[in-house]
Amino acid sequence: MKTITCLDCxxxxxxxxxxxxxxxxxxxxxxxxxxxxxxxDEDGKKKWMEEFRVRxxxxx
Ligand SMILES: [Zn+2]
Numbered sequence: 001m002k003t004i005t006c007l008d009c010x011x012x013x014x015x016x017x018x019x020x021x022x023x024x025x026x027x028x029x030x031x032x033x034x035x036x037x038x039x040x041d042e043d044g045k046k047k048w049m050e051e052f053r054v055r056x057x058x059x060x
Contacts, residue, residue: 001014001015001016002014002015002016002021002056002059002060003059004021004025004052004055004056004059005055006025006028006029006032006033007048007051007052007055008029008032008033008036009032009033011028011032013025013028018052018053018056021052021056022052
């Protein structure tokens with residue numbers, strides 16, 4: 001189980017796999033970061049995934 005802080009605020013999400021944490025984050029993004037979801041492009045998604053992976057690997 002790892003806990004990852006939202007890339008765009010201080011809320012935290014836990015899961016056994018990166019996919020679980022991302023699935024937990026999705027409703028939060030839709031609710032709290034709708035403008036990011038609505039405006040992100042492919043490059044932005046790639047950067048988000050890279051940053052998520054860095055945080056995942058760093059998390060205990
Ligand atoms: Zn957030």
